[in-house]
Amino acid sequence: xxxxxxxxxxxxxxxxxxxxxxxxxxxxxxxxxxxxxxxxxxxxxxxxxxxxxxxxxxxxxxxxxxxxxxxxxxxxxxxxxxxxxxxxxxxxxxxxxxxxxxxxxxxxxxxxxxxxxxxxxxxxxxxxxxxxxxxxxxxxxxxxxxxxxxxxxxxxxxxxxxxxxxxxxxxxxxxxxxxxxxxxxxxxxxxxxxxxxx
Amino acid sequence: xxxxxxxxxxxxxxxxxxxxxxxxxxxxxxxxxxxxxxxxxxxxxxxxxxxxxxxxxxxxxxxxxxxxxxxxxxxxxxxxxxxxxxxxxxxxxxxxxxxxxxxxxxxxxxxxxxxxxxxxxxxxxxxxxxxxxxxxxxxxxxxxxxxxxxxxxxxxxxxxxxxxxxxxxxxxxxxxxxxxxxxxxxxxxxxxxxxxxx
DNA sequence: AGAAGATACGAGCTTTTACTCGTGTTTTGC
DNA sequence: GCAAAACACGAGTAAAAGCTCGTATCTTCT
Numbered sequence: 001x002x003x004x005x006x007x008x009x010x011x012x013x014x015x016x017x018x019x020x021x022x023x024x025x026x027x028x029x030x031x032x033x034x035x036x037x038x039x040x041x042x043x044x045x046x047x048x049x050x051x052x053x054x055x056x057x058x059x060x061x062x063x064x065x066x067x068x069x070x071x072x073x074x075x076x077x078x079x080x081x082x083x084x085x086x087x088x089x090x091x092x093x094x095x096x097x098x099x100x101x102x103x104x105x106x107x108x109x110x111x112x113x114x115x116x117x118x119x120x121x122x123x124x125x126x127x128x129x130x131x132x133x134x135x136x137x138x139x140x141x142x143x144x145x146x147x148x149x150x151x152x153x154x155x156x157x158x159x160x161x162x163x164x165x166x167x168x169x170x171x172x173x174x175x176x177x178x179x180x181x182x183x184x185x186x187x188x189x190x191x192x193x194x195x196x197x198x
Numbered sequence: 199x200x201x202x203x204x205x206x207x208x209x210x211x212x213x214x215x216x217x218x219x220x221x222x223x224x225x226x227x228x229x230x231x232x233x234x235x236x237x238x239x240x241x242x243x244x245x246x247x248x249x250x251x252x253x254x255x256x257x258x259x260x261x262x263x264x265x266x267x268x269x270x271x272x273x274x275x276x277x278x279x280x281x282x283x284x285x286x287x288x289x290x291x292x293x294x295x296x297x298x299x300x301x302x303x304x305x306x307x308x309x310x311x312x313x314x315x316x317x318x319x320x321x322x323x324x325x326x327x328x329x330x331x332x333x334x335x336x337x338x339x340x341x342x343x344x345x346x347x348x349x350x351x352x353x354x355x356x357x358x359x360x361x362x363x364x365x366x367x368x369x370x371x372x373x374x375x376x377x378x379x380x381x382x383x384x385x386x387x388x389x390x391x392x393x394x395x396x
Numbered sequence: 397a398g399a400a401g402a403t404a405c406g407a408g409c410t411t412t413t414a415c416t417c418g419t420g421t422t423t424t425g426c
Numbered sequence: 427g428c429a430a431a432a433c434a435c436g437a438g439t440a441a442a443a444g445c446t447c448g449t450a451t452c453t454t455c456t
Contacts, residue, residue, distance in 0.1 A: 002431070002432060002433090003431085003432075004432080005423065005424080005431095005432060005433075006423095007422085007423080007432085007433070008433065011433080011434095029227050032412085032413060032414080033413075033414060033415075034413075042434080043434065043435045043436055044414090044415075044416090044436070045415090045416080045417080045433095045434065045435055045436065045437095046433070046435070047415095048414090048415065048416075049432085049433065049434075050433095053414075053415075054415095154382065157367070158364070158367075158382055158386060161363045161364055161367060162360055162364075164363055165359045165360055165362060165363025165364075166359055166360075166363075169355070169356075169359060184352065184356055187390075188356060188360065188386070188390050191389040191390050191393050192385075192386050192389050192390070195389050200401070200402060200403090201401085201402080202402080203402060203403075203452095203454080204453095205402085205403070205453080206402070206403065209403080209404095230442080230443060230444080231443075231444060231445075232443075232444085240404080240405090241404065241405045241406055242405090242406070242444090242445075242446095243404070243405055243406065243407095243445090243446080243447080244403070244404050244405070244406095246445065246446080247402085247403065248403095251444075251445080252443095252444070252445095
């Protein structure tokens with residue numbers, strides 16, 4: 001790994017932008033590295049000067065997504081104490097930014113919302129999963145402090161799974177119906193999370 | 199398409215069996231037609247005597263799955279009037295056979311439980327989706343006859359989506375923990391479906 | 397029995413795709 | 427100013443995978 005110049009950092013960012021677009025259009029598997037290079041306006045050789053292989057591109061893109069998502073979520077909870085908010089508000093403040101983030105970054109779900117991950121991708125996506133899990137767990141902990149850690153983790157995992165499942169439905173819905181589908185997603189989460197524990 | 203002899207029908211069944219195993223092990227994309235042929239103990243040439251291409255194999259396998267699943271579901275509801283059953287029982291009788299089917303046929307989820315379908319696969323999987331949607335809709339209709347058709351369809355779709363999302367979690371869980379994960383899945387569905395409509 | 401057609405084989409063709417490498421240009425450090 | 431290093435190019439390589447084709451055997455039907 002050579003020392004990067006400003007020009008190089010910029011190229012890397014351009015390549016990741018392009019990768020996001022190509023992943024969004026074709027999915028990870030069908031996205032070709034040459035297509036990403038072309039989309040970035042760069043030769044294949046240059047692409048491989050910055051990224052060792054296709055998985056490395058996915059990993060770098062995932063890393064960037066993690067950062068951006070954390071910032072969005074922190075902004076949404078800014079100045080509010082989770083334990084004083086009720087469930088609908090808490091769900092709004094957690095779901096809305098992630099949803100908005102997905103609408104703004106269509107490439108995200110190609111790395112995130114898939115039950116079966118190829119080996120390379122799984123490693124790249126793991127930080128996203130871990131980051132999200134931590135955030136949801138902290139929200140649940142705020143509302144139900146007495147819940148054992150095991151149950152909390154399981155509940156968070158299930159909630160994330162539900163969210164992942166419905167993401168494609170939300171993104172595939174025509175803009176006019178989107179609010180209704182989003183409401184349905186929140187309804188599922190609310191009914192699952194707000195019900196009394198077993 | 200030539201007229202099949204008994205030998206040919208048997209070979210086709212063997213190839214589909216093999217395809218199920220290979221899809222289960224590698225997923226649809228990474229499964230190679232040569233690997234399927236080898237698993238079936240057949241040459242690549244023979245494979246293409248029965249199936250025009252890889253998508254056709256998936257389509258045939260999907261067709262077989264639809265039939266088997268319908269039979270399993272009908273058996274589970276045998277002699278019971280859905281409208282007289284309560285939600286937990288109804289969920290049990292719908293979810294259990296599909297879950298058992300998935301455990302017995304690991305290749306099924308490679309064709310079914312994926313939010314992003316390649317073009318060819320989407321066509322092959324569509325009958326499965328349609329069949330399942332119809333079954334779930336009829337169950338919902340039995341319990342909530344007054345629900346408008348639109349809402350019923352949307353609710354059924356969401357329920358199926360939830361099920362698909364949690365399927366990998368269930369199948370990935372160690373056999374010891376599987377009952378707990380299954381219970382969690384049913385809990386989500388119960389809370390979603392049994393709550394008063396908006 | 398004999399012809400026609402179905403089944404079977406597997407080497408190899410074609411296309412695709414991740415990735416390389418030789419060469420040339422721009423930037424940096426001294 | 428000059429060498430070293432980073433950046434850039436794009437034709438080319440090697441491997442993988444879907445699929446074909448010539449040939450040979452087995453079944454069926456008359």
